[in-house]
C-alpha cells in the first residue's frame with residue numbers, strides 16, 4: 001500500500017463516521033475550464049482480474065456460481081478495493097442462492113446526494129467459469145474503480161460500484177439491494193450503469209438505449225474512437241439494470257452480445273463471423289479465459305472510465321498560463337531604453353485576462369507595456385527606460401502577469417552602463433586643512449568630487465566652491 005492509499009483509507013474511515021462532509025463549492029471562473037481527461041484503462045490490467053476469476057473457478061469445481069467460486073470472487077475484489085481506499089460493504093442477500101453477498105464499494109468523495117452507480121453481476125452459471133459472462137463487466141468496473149482511486153480527481157458526484165450476487169437465476173442480488181433502499185436513497189441515485197458481457201469473441205458494440213442522455217455519453221466515447229455502435233434493444237429483464245429501471249432509476253450500459261447471431265450487416269460493421277453467435281460459449285463450460293476478445297474489452301473499459309469521468313468527476317482544472325521574456329536580458333547606457341517581448345502562453349484550460357507589470361527596476365528607470373494587459377496566449381512589448389541618473393549595474397527585473405485566475409512571473413536581466421557597480425566612496429575624505437591640486441579626487445557628503453583648481457578650505461558642494469570641485473556623482 002502506498003502512502004496515498006494509506007491516507008485514502010484514513011479519509012475513508014473518517015468519512016464513514018462523519019454524517020456531513022463539507023465539499024468545496026465549484027469555483028466560479030471567468031472562462032469555462034476544461035474537463036479532466038479520463039485515464040486510458042490498460043486492457044492487460046482488466047485481463048489480470050479475469051485470470052484471477054479463472055483460477056478461482058479452477059479451484060471451485062470449474063465455476064463461480066453461488067456456493068461455489070462466487071465467495072472467493074467477492075473476497076478478491078474486496079481486498080483490491082480496500083487496499084485502494086474504498087468504503088467496502090458486503091450485503092448478505094437473503095433471497096439469493098446460498099445467501100450469497102452483494103459487494104458495494106463507494107468512493108468517499110463528491111456529493112453523497114448525487115450518486116452514479118456502476119454494477120456488474122459477479123456470479124457465473126453453474127456450467128462454467130463465466131469469464132465473459134460476467135467476469136468482463138466485473139473486472140472492467142474493478143479496474144475503473146482502482147484507477148479512480150489512483151487518479152483521485154476532484155469529484156462532483158459520488159461513485160458507487162456494485163458486484164451483484166445471483167444474477168443468473170433471476171437478478172436476485174440487485175433486486176434485493178434495490179428493495180433495501182429507502183425512497184430517499186433511491187432518489188439519490190442519478191444513474192445506474194450496467195456492464196454484463198463486454199468482451200464477446202464475435203463482438204458487437206451495443207449501448208443500452210433506455211435513457212438517451214446516458215446513451216449519449218457512451219456514444220460520445222465510441223464516436224471519438226471511430227467505433228460504430230448499435231442500440232442494445234430488448235435487454236429489459238435480462239440483466240441487473242432492470243432492478244433499477246423498475247423503480248424509476250435512469251439506467252444505461254454496454255453489451256457485446258450473448259447467444260444471438262451476428263447478422264451480415266453487423267459483420268460488415270464490426271468484422272467477425274456472420275451467422276455465428278456473438279458469444280458461442282454463452283452459459284457453457286467453454287466461457288473460459290480463452291473466450292475473450294481484447295478489442296471490445298479494451299474499448300468498453302475505456303468507455304466506462306470515460307462515463308465515470310464525464311458524469312461524476314469535478315470536471316474542471318484551473319485555467320493557467322506562463323510568462324516569458326525574450327530576450328531574457330538587455331543592456332542600456334544610462335538615459336537610454338531597451339525593448340523586449342513579453343509572451344504569455346496558455347498552459348491549462350482557457351485563456352484569461354492578464355495585467356502586466358514590472359518590479360525590481362533600478363532607480364530612475366521606468367517600465368511600460370504595450371499593451372498593458374493581454375489575453376493569455378498573446379504578446380506585449382516591454383520598454384524599460386533609464387534616466388541619466390540611473391546607476392550602472394545589473395538588476396533582476398521581475399515581470400508579473402497578474403491573471404484573472406493565476407499569477408505568473410518571468411525575470412529579465414537589465415544591465416545599465418558597463419554593468420560594474422557605481423564608484424564607491426573609497427576616495428579619501430575631503431580635508432578642510434589639506435591643499436588640493438587639479439585631478440585630486442575626494443569623497444564628501446555622499447558624493448565624489450574631482451578637483452579642477454588649487455584650493456584649501458573650499459568645501460565640495462558649497463555654492464562658493466563651484467569653480468574648484470566637479471561632482472562625480474553619488475557614491
Ligand code: DPN
Pocket residue numbers: 133196197234235238239255258
Ligand atoms: N445476463 C445475460 C442474460 O441474461 O442473458 C446476458 C445479457 C446481458 C443479456 C445484458 C442482455 C443484456
Ligand code: ZN
Pocket residue numbers: 121133134167196197239
Ligand atoms: Zn450475465
